[in-house]
Structures are given as C-alpha cells and as structure tokens.
Amino acid sequence: MALSSTSASPVALRGPPKLTIGSANRRAGFISLNGKDHQVRPCVPPMAIAVKSSRFEEVAMAPADPILGVSEAFKASTNEKKLNLGVGAYRTEDLQPYVLHVVKKAEKLMLEKGENKEYLPIEGLAAFNKATAELLFGADNPVIKSQRVATVQGLSGTGSLRLAAAFIQRYCPDSKVLISSPTWGNHKNIFNDAGVPWSEYRYYDPKTVGLDFDGMLADIKAAPEGSFILLHGCAHNPTGIDPTKEQWKIIADVMQEKNLTPFFDVAYQGFASGSLDEDAYSVRLFVERGFEVFIAQSYSKNLGLYAERIGAINVVCSSSDAANRVKSQLKRLARPMYSNPPIHGARIVASVVGDPVLFKEWKAEMEMMAGRIKGVRERLYCDLSQKDKTKDWSYILKQIGMFSYTGLNRAQSDNMTDKWHIYMTKDGRISLAGLSLAKCEYLADAIIDSYHNVQ
DSSP: OEEEESSSSOOOOOSSOOEEOSOTTSOTTEEEETTEEEEEEOOOOOOOOOOOOOTTTTOOOOOOOTTHHHHHHHHHOOOTTOEEOSSOOOBOTTSOBOOOHHHHHHHHHHHHHTOOOOOOOTTOOHHHHHHHHHHHHOTTOHHHHTTOEEEEEEEHHHHHHHHHHHHHHHHOTTOOEEEEESOOHHHHHHHHHHTOOEEEEEOEETTTTEEOHHHHHHHHHTSOTTOEEEEESSSOTTTOOOOOHHHHHHHHHHHHHHTOEEEEEESOTTTSSSOHHHHTHHHHHHHHTTOOEEEEEEOTTTSOOGGGTEEEEEEEOSSHHHHHHHHHHHHHHHHHHHSSOOSHHHHHHHHHHHSHHHHHHHHHHHHHHHHHHHHHHHHHHHHHHHHOTTSOOTHHHHOOSSEEEOOOOHHHHHHHHHTTOEEOOTTSEEEGGGOOGGGHHHHHHHHHHHHHHOO
C-alpha cells in the first residue's frame, strides 16, 4: 500500500516506527505512524494488457511483381556470369545505366535559368503538352491545327493509361477493352483497378513465333460495337512483333466497319526504329482515317527519363468543342487522383523538343540506342544460327525494339535462370537492352540448351 501524510511536514523516522492500525480512535482508512495519521491508498495491480488482433489480419501478402522481381533476384545472385534480361531499361555495351547527353544539357540550361518549383496546372506544363502532341501527330497535322486533341500530362505511360481507364469507366461504362494476348503485364492491372472490363484478342502465334494476324482480325471483328481496342503503337511488348504497314491498314478497316475505338500505348516512339516518324506510323494512320483515338505516351525509354514519370494522355476528338470537354473531365479525374503532375521531366522534354539543336542531338542519340539494340539482335541471331542449324531462328530478326520473345516456355525459362543465371520473365521474354555483344554467345548457348533439353 502507499501512504499519504495529512501533515505538510516530512516524516522524520527515529528508531523503529510505531505503527498502530485499527485503533478505535483512528479514522477509517488511516493508520498512525510515529503519532501521526497517514491515509492508506490501496495498491492497484497492473492493468492486464489486452492482446488485440490487427485490423489488417485478413490482408494477404501480395505476390511479387513478375517483372520487378526479376531484378531483385538478379541482385541477390553472386554468380559472375549472371545477366539481367528482365526489366526494360536501356544499358550501354558495358551494361551500365545511361543518361542521355542531351538530357544533361537540358538540365544544365534549366539550372542556369533558375526555374522555380511551383505547382503545375492539373493538365501539366503547357510547353510540354504542345511538344508531345506535335511529336506524336506531326506539327502540321490537321488535328493539331484544328485543336481537336485533348492532351493532359500524365505520370509516364502507366499513369496516362490509368487516367484514360478512369475516363472510360466513368463516361463509357458499357464499353469493354480488348487487350492483346500477350501484353505488357501492367495493362490488366490498370483496367482491373479502374473497374473497366476487358478481354483478350489473339496476337502471338507460338508455332511461328510471329503474329497471329488471322486470329487477331477474327477477335477484333467479334468485339462488341463501341469497344476499345488496346494497340501497341510500335515495338509490341512483350513479343517485339509488330503488324506490317499493310496489316495496320486492314486492322483500321475492320475497326471502322465495327465502330471500334483505337487506344494506343506508345512507349517507344523513336526508340524502336530510331525514327520518331516511322514509329508513329500506326497512330497517324488511324488519325488520318478519322477515328477518335486515345493515345498514352511515355518518355521513359526514348529520353531515358525512367524515374521522372513523364508522359501524356492524348484524346483525338471529332471537334475542338469535344476536345475541350474531354480535357476538362480528364482534369477532373486527375485532381483527386494525384492533383497535378511533376515538373522536372516535363521541362526536360519541352526543352529538348523545343530547341532545334538539342532536338537534333536527341534524334542522334535515339538512333545510337536503337542501333545498339539492333546490333545485339543481329549478333544473337548469328550465334544461334551458327550453333544450331536444326531450327529456324529468323524470327529473332523479324522482331523490333528492346524486347524479344524467345519462344521458350516457363520450364525452359526457369532453366535459363537456374542453370545459366540469366534472369528473365517466365513467359520467355528477354530485354535485349540488357545484353551486350560480348554476352551474345553465352546467351545463345543458354537458349539452345533450354530449348532442346527442357520440355
């Protein structure tokens, strides 16, 4: 128990204290100690701590991202021969990350100007929006001159796709999106989270390791009227297989006949062929045909601005009035989603595209990067063909861009990692951007072994 004195003076103890409890002349709840009354306070035992389960007890562990998880496994490996062919990020011949010289120059100029860090408008940097639309459609395109394009800066390609998906969910609620089989792993996640129903159309033919064009057309023809068809503008991810120009025209014919809306994902303009105009062919064809079109853009690959998250969503409309209304609603959707976009990457793009000297340098660097990837593609084909004459490896050359579909199945892809320490996605996709000329022969040996010795 604890004692509390009724006297203000401290208790001085001289010799053994005289304790009297329960005397008749004492007040209840008090004891006498050395002639003074002290109140007795009962000791309270410590509170029992209730063990409460977390409100997140039912939250399951999310699976690792199938693409980003490849890099984590690669970093954990200690094998000196290891290769990371998973993530689509450009590497030099020494397999090091590359910051474009033109980006460094643009950043230096921006620093010298002393630009502030104020908020951008919801739609983004005006100079960027102008530059990105002109880059995509061509500055003299009638849709630009007639102001029929609603452009909103987005968080790279992913954020731009997500913003468009939210628009479809709200304003085209009865529509579905058709996605190629296979496609970039994040496409399905984006539409799922936006609540937009989707299905797949045939695209890849495993027998030829090429385009299943007949299957693609049949599935597009069978799509409900008013559906959106998600198309890869160039350098299809993950296959690297693109329709020819003649095939693009046929696809446009079918979609016009069925009243379908094209939705392009353009992540590699200028990075696939080395030409900005060549890689924009499919988009410009559909615009020329009079379609209303959605186009998501990214500058992660062609300017190497992976971490800046810079891109745009463009919607080509039938009139400038419709474009203004669509843009207003895209802004309305963006406001509670992320408020406004980041400024640094937007200024880089606007600076590079808006300066004739920097623009010329950028195109030269894109040609260099695209050329290096073409070079390792050709070397890989040569090594495969020389080492294994039992198989036609020419499909490697027919593909374009940073990715190649090897035709390996999951078990064979596992062998590539487990035995050869080559880290790649389980669908057989490899990123040629992470390959050097010096490593092509080693990769060819691994592919041949996995193809012939693993079922």
